[in-house]
Amino acid sequence: MKLATTYLGLKLKNPLIVGASPFSDSVHAACQLQDAGAAALVMRSLFEEQIDAEQRALIHHIESPAESTSEATSFFPSFEEYQLTPDLYLKQIEHLKNSLTIPVIASLNGCRPGGWTDYAQKFAAAGADAIELNLYQLVTNPEISGDEVEADMLETVRRVASSVKIPIAVKLSAFHTSPAQFALALEEAGAAGVVVFNRFYQSDLNTDEMEVQPQLKLSDSSELLLRLRWLAILSPHVRGSLAATGGVHSSDDVAKAILSGAHGVQLVSVLLKHGPRVLSTLLNGLQHWMGEHSYTDVNEFRGAMNLKRCPDPAGFERANYMRILQSWRV
Numbered sequence: 001m002k003l004a005t006t007y008l009g010l011k012l013k014n015p016l017i018v019g020a021s022p023f024s025d026s027v028h029a030a031c032q033l034q035d036a037g038a039a040a041l042v043m044r045s046l047f048e049e050q051i052d053a054e055q056r057a058l059i060h061h062i063e064s065p066a067e068s069t070s071e072a073t074s075f076f077p078s079f080e081e082y083q084l085t086p087d088l089y090l091k092q093i094e095h096l097k098n099s100l101t102i103p104v105i106a107s108l109n110g111c112r113p114g115g116w117t118d119y120a121q122k123f124a125a126a127g128a129d130a131i132e133l134n135l136y137q138l139v140t141n142p143e144i145s146g147d148e149v150e151a152d153m154l155e156t157v158r159r160v161a162s163s164v165k166i167p168i169a170v171k172l173s174a175f176h177t178s179p180a181q182f183a184l185a186l187e188e189a190g191a192a193g194v195v196v197f198n199r200f201y202q203s204d205l206n207t208d209e210m211e212v213q214p215q216l217k218l219s220d221s222s223e224l225l226l227r228l229r230w231l232a233i234l235s236p237h238v239r240g241s242l243a244a245t246g247g248v249h250s251s252d253d254v255a256k257a258i259l260s261g262a263h264g265v266q267l268v269s270v271l272l273k274h275g276p277r278v279l280s281t282l283l284n285g286l287q288h289w290m291g292e293h294s295y296t297d298v299n300e301f302r303g304a305m306n307l308k309r310c311p312d313p314a315g316f317e318r319a320n321y322m323r324i325l326q327s328w329r330v
């Protein structure tokens with residue numbers, strides 16, 4: 001069976017990519033994942049706010065040491081809470097590159113154009129094979145239009161992509177009015193691939209303490225469905241690569257993502273739950289499924305279930321929606 005795929009122009013031995021997560025903090029853990037079959041590794045993110053805060057603190061430190069602690073009073077994490085400072089992040093890219101043979105994709109997380117995007121060049125200089133730019137943002141200001149938000153995001157992508165030679169993937173939210181149009185605009189701005197989708201971490205309310213309670217729940221396969229739908233919609237239109245992130249837990253999930261059009265399939269929750277060995281279970285399961293369906297190469301069935309041959313994808317989706325609602329009887 002041929003499992004090799006090309007993602008962002010990088011040759012991967014199979015489609016399984018370790019998604020952005022704490023796994024990249026440990027070279028030992030990363031090596032275990034590689035040995036178990038991971039074809040690439042995305043590092044945890046370095047954040048726009050983290051870079052900005054460090055740059056501000058540096059200036060304040062020089063001008064007025066007292067001000068350098070101002071960041072600690074805000075609701076953003078203090079310096080100590082970040083696992084990796086910007087300097088350590090660059091060193092970690094070097095460590096990972098020295099120990100791994102699979103591609104290492106560094107992750108930059110932010111959405112407004114600014115000095116922080118200079119880190120793309122530092123990532124490339126440290127040896128990163130690609131950059132995943134995560135545009136995570138929840139817009140709460142009613143005076144800001146979707147167009148303004150997307151214009152800022154596109155300018156950010158343009159700046160990052162034009163500053164380096166390595167490929168840029170953009171990790172996207174599902175909450176754009178027209179994700180297909182935006183994905184094409186991202187490619188126009190220089191993105192070599194799109195990663196669908198960011199998971200928005202939902203806070204709960206503690207009604208005893210009357211407090212907002214941030215929480216991190218690992219995903220399950222039900223979250224993959226939103227990704228499959230958009231992979232199937234985007235796949236006929238985009239020129240570059242597509243990756244799925246969110247809800248991939250079984251070899252069937254991997255096959256579904258590829259059938260919908262994914263070149264790469266990112267995994268985090270399943271690895272946190274079951275450890276690196278689950279990778280070989282997924283790869284064996286994928287090969288078994290391919291055998292049963294007479295496929296010998298993953299590239300044969302990529303996008304086989306996308307909406308390319310559907311004459312009216314929006315009508316098809318709406319028809320399914322109406323049919324589902326009609327299917328309930330009480």
Ligand SMILES: Cc1cc2nc3c(=O)[nH]c(=O)nc-3n(C[C@H](O)[C@H](O)[C@H](O)COP(=O)(O)O)c2cc1C
Pocket residue numbers: 019020021022043044045046107109134171197198199216218219220223245246247248266267268269270
């Ligand atoms: C503990 C943890 C840390 C994460 N850190 C990052 C990060 O730094 N940057 C990022 O883009 N995504 C991060 N993610 C999101 C994952 O990359 C992934 O998109 C998400 O967990 C959905 O995939 P899954 O269903 O396989 O878990 C993190 C997820 C977890 C669980």
